[in-house]
Amino acid sequence: xxxxxxxxxxxxxxxxxxxxxxxxxxxxxxxxxxxxxxxxxxxxxxxxxxxxxxxxxxxxxxxxxxxxxxxxxxxxxxxxxxxxxxxxxxxxxxxxxxxxxxxxxxxxxxx
Amino acid sequence: xxxxxxxxxxxxxxxxxxxxxxxxxxxxxxxxxxxxxxxxxxxxxxxxxxxxxxxxxxxxxxxxxxxxxxxxxxxxxxxxxxxxxxxxxxxxxxxxxxxxxxxxxxxxxxx
Numbered sequence: 001x002x003x004x005x006x007x008x009x010x011x012x013x014x015x016x017x018x019x020x021x022x023x024x025x026x027x028x029x030x031x032x033x034x035x036x037x038x039x040x041x042x043x044x045x046x047x048x049x050x051x052x053x054x055x056x057x058x059x060x061x062x063x064x065x066x067x068x069x070x071x072x073x074x075x076x077x078x079x080x081x082x083x084x085x086x087x088x089x090x091x092x093x094x095x096x097x098x099x100x101x102x103x104x105x106x107x108x109x110x111x
Numbered sequence: 112x113x114x115x116x117x118x119x120x121x122x123x124x125x126x127x128x129x130x131x132x133x134x135x136x137x138x139x140x141x142x143x144x145x146x147x148x149x150x151x152x153x154x155x156x157x158x159x160x161x162x163x164x165x166x167x168x169x170x171x172x173x174x175x176x177x178x179x180x181x182x183x184x185x186x187x188x189x190x191x192x193x194x195x196x197x198x199x200x201x202x203x204x205x206x207x208x209x210x211x212x213x214x215x216x217x218x219x220x221x222x
Binding site for chain 1: 144146152153211
């Protein structure tokens, strides 16, 4: 079992603010890193999958970076909107391809 | 519409009773998974199946059983041996072992 840590646990920001979260994981046997967004009463939705050190992915106002050598990934949201309110989960996978989910960062964007 | 369905949304179990949670997908995915979520914890893998008629234990398989008789279906039985079954259960599927797509979940409560 991989020890995956996400910080902060929760975050409240004003509409228009930019924010970022961290996902930390053991760098040994790393294969890929997945980010998901989970809105209340909905299914978790895949945002990004990254595999290479230095990878950067972007989807609209959301972007993510990956550092496999030190074992972390950042998720950035630029100009947060109320519809960005959700829990953001990261899940590194090892060479066995099993997903190990963190506890998530709960984001609330205040209008 | 393609997707993953889980039923029921809420399920109540009496002491000593087995209950079965349904998971169906029409995405033509080979792999399917069951996760459990408890407060303050990340999603934990119960069982997964990479192909019909084959499945593997995850990190917390004790007290659970599964079957995979059809590609579209991966039901999870919570047996009376599971002493702490109250949780939120998520089913997912993927093409091979890549990005996972999730259902809406079933919340199991013990009477």
